[in-house]
Amino acid sequence: MSQEFETVDLSGAIPSQQTEGSIAQSSSGVAFNNDLRSHSSPKKRFGLITQLVIKYSGGKISNENEANVVLLVAVVVIFILAIFIATHSGSTSAVVSDAELKADQLRMSHPVNLPK
Numbered sequence: 001m002s003q004e005f006e007t008v009d010l011s012g013a014i015p016s017q018q019t020e021g022s023i024a025q026s027s028s029g030v031a032f033n034n035d036l037r038s039h040s041s042p043k044k045r046f047g048l049i050t051q052l053v054i055k056y057s058g059g060k061i062s063n064e065n066e067a068n069v070v071l072l073v074a075v076v077v078i079f080i081l082a083i084f085i086a087t088h089s090g091s092t093s094a095v096v097s098d099a100e101l102k103a104d105q106l107r108m109s110h111p112v113n114l115p116k
Helices: 048-055 064-088 098-109
Strands: 023-025 031-033
Touching: 048 064
Parallel strands: none
Antiparallel strands: 023 031
């Protein structure tokens, strides 16, 4: 059960490296930018707040994912507290008594005419 493989010449598939920052053109007419400075490997950096959470967690949070979960939970708690405070601020009594309602209706039905 012997298989034979065909040999393919790929020597012209990759353009030759020229000087840094030059543009090489392949045989098909496609231009390649050989600027090595733009292809540096990206360094993994965390956001500032994520770094602070990891730094000040006392070793309890060891990576970016855990810090992001902590930040997400903190945002949700703050959002719920803001809604709670917004809905419960203002008047101390949410129930209007019948006497207050009748007084308001009386004031609206008999407006006071002020002199001009």
